[in-house]
Amino acid sequence: MTIIRNEGQDPIIQIANEFTVIQVSYISTGQRERLLVSSPRLGFQTLLDPLQLESLTWQTPEMYSKLLDTPYGPGVKLDARPLSALLGKD
């Protein structure tokens, strides 16, 4: 674990293993208190509130396996056209 000092704000906790790195920090604005979980490598982040976090506490390892079905995130919707479509057809 690494604690990253975060100027003027709460520190960021970073944990890593061989496969990835993840950062967690505490965010509060007005009434709102959330944990910000972000993936610096993939560029995703999510703000989890207490209820969402609570729901994690009864999940099984299999549920996380399902979430990892797309191991690098959802990706962008592909509406790719074949390269041949770009080639002149005259």
Next chain:
Amino acid sequence: MSDAKGGHMLRDELRQTLEQGLRDVEADWTVPAAIINDPEMHDAERERVFGRSWVFLAHESEISERGDYVVRYISEDQFIVCRDEDGEVRGHLNSCRHRGMQVCRAEMGNTSHFRCPYHGWTYNNKGSLVGVPAGREAYGNKLDKSLWQLKPVPKLDTYKGLIFGCLDPEAQSLEDYLGDMKFYLDIVLDRSDAGLEVVGAPQRWVVDANWKLGADNFVGDAYHTMMTHRSMVELGLAPPDPKFALYGEHVHTENGHGLGIIGPPPGMPLPEFLGMPESIVEQLQRRLSPEQVEVFRPVTFIHGTVFPNLSIGNFLMSKDHVSPPTSFLTLRLWHPLGPDKMEIMSFFLIEKEAPDWYKEESYQAYVRTFGISGAFEQDDAENWRSITRVLGAQYAKKTMELNYQMGRGVYEPDPDWPGPGKAFPMDYAEANQRNFMEYWMQLMVTDPAPHSGNGKVSDDAAAETLARAEA
């Protein structure tokens, strides 16, 4: 050269050498030098010895938490040995099912899932493939993930904290394989309530020597201490009688295992039970059988080998020439890298609940006398390199038999020994070494059984285990 069964045949010359060796070890108590450093022997050995035997992978304490993993070897195959999210110990071939990439490249870590660095296929730590990048676009979601789990070690089992794997799905159970050796292993592995732990990680280093020389040395060679380790005797790190290692029992069991159990030289008072702390002595007297306690009481050194390449050293030794002796426990793996090269992995273990002073003293005694820099062990590595080099040459290989005749006509098995196995009343003997080599040669001349080696059996077995785990 492959036969119809998928295994490799032995060349006639090799088979003759081994069959002659089997006759000689029985009749003349000699062993052909050709088995030590020969590329063809090594090739055959990979399949016939390491492809069939239970090989030590890790100690449970190294993966004590869910998600913990270490990468370990059976012959050159590497396995992720891990504790899955349900707490079960597993072994997966460290090779992605897509293109074969190493899934783990660190030696150890903790994770619930393994994500292949090549294209990102992701497996949970039970080994199931759970994620494929762009699975919808690239595979049209038609890839049946259940068919592409990480290959499991065909057989995996644990004995008193030691995790072993076996590449032969038809192999006998680990319990049966260890057989009578368990009586002696228990003395080391099972003497305390909380059990043992590996401290840190194993030291790893490479020696230009054949692995069998390490195994042969630990299985029974008390004789070499007089000469090889004389410097340490002179300095007082070992008992002052250079023949100290003679005063012991020399025991072997089926399947090539064996050990020497050495007591103090006559008239030399050394503490009982390896001088272990009182709390452990109290526990062991309660935990072990009366026979095991009797065997262990006078012990100052235990050296042994679990066939093929796991050795045990439990020694009472001083950390330097001015300190009193402390006992320590080391496990080591003689991991073959070729006919003339091995990697040694040397583990230091301690009773989890031993007092801190003992942990510290024991660590110091270990690291200064054994392991890569150990003042004792240095001399062994030197010898094994030298032997490997000369025995790799054509004339030596063709003409030399090695003399395994110690004790011939000198002593008979000890009828009064309270433990199992075949015991001789003196540790200057080579019965264990013959037993080791004979078993090794028997494996070498035994052709692979039909069906083994094609991988299918292990797949089915794995699918079953997985189905059970997920049910």
Next chain:
Amino acid sequence: MTTATEITDTTVREATEWLFTEAELLDAGKYREWLDLVAEDLSYVVPLRVTREREAETDIVEGLTLMDDDWDSMEMRVLRLETEYAWAEDPPSRSRHFVTNIRVAAGEAEDEVAVKSNLLLYRTRGDVATFDILSGERHDVLRRVAGGYRLAKRVVVLDQTTVMTHNLALIM
């Protein structure tokens, strides 16, 4: 609270010369003389490293080392080499300590300097035309005494996790 030594050009030169003299003694097998350069409260450690991910806090293993000596055990090693039975180094290896990238900084105590250096240790034995090489970084604490320096502390961080020499019989 002691004040740290101010690092002058002279300190740097002295520390550098000390390291070179040490290397010369070790390569000449003059271990007795080397012991004279060592403080009685010596700590000499070669940590055990493992391959870990970049993000891991450290790749140095806790609780176990490759070598962990004090003055007594170092003397034991030297005494051992003086017996006629230290086969590991008899015949001796031919070794060469290449010491570079020397960095001298103030030590924790007033009479100490902290010296980092890179080490390349070449080792060859017997009549085989092969060699072993060890490479690593040394973190030393040299203590100023009358007439020179004594080695009080050394940590040798080797660059290999699986070490490619058959024993660490040589002092690094």
